Amino acid sequence: MSHEYHRRGRNWFTAIGLMFCVMATIVLIQQLLIWGPEFVEDFLFNGDVTNEKVSMGMLAFGIFMVALGFRKHEQKR
Structure with a gap:
C-alpha cells in the first residue's frame, strides 16, 4: 500500500457519535x-429537566462527535 494513502473512517469519534445519535433517536x-x-x-419546552431534553442533548453531542470524527488532521512524520 502506498504511504500516501490516507485511510478514512474507523475512528472512535464517529462510532461514539453514531451510538449517541441512535440511542437518542430510539x-x-x-x-x-x-x-x-x-x-x-410540552415536555420539551417546559422548565423541568425531562427525558426529551436529555435526548436532544445526546443528539447534539452525537452530531458534534461525528463532526469531530470527520475533521482532517495532519499526520506527524
Missing part, C-alpha cells in the same frame, strides 16, 4: 409512540 421515537406529539412537545 428514546425520542419511544416517547412519541407512548405519549404522542402534543405531550412530547
Whole structure:
C-alpha cells in the first residue's frame, strides 16, 4: 500500500457519535409512540429537566462527535 494513502473512517469519534445519535433517536421515537406529539412537545419546552431534553442533548453531542470524527488532521512524520 502506498504511504500516501490516507485511510478514512474507523475512528472512535464517529462510532461514539453514531451510538449517541441512535440511542437518542430510539428514546425520542419511544416517547412519541407512548405519549404522542402534543405531550412530547410540552415536555420539551417546559422548565423541568425531562427525558426529551436529555435526548436532544445526546443528539447534539452525537452530531458534534461525528463532526469531530470527520475533521482532517495532519499526520506527524
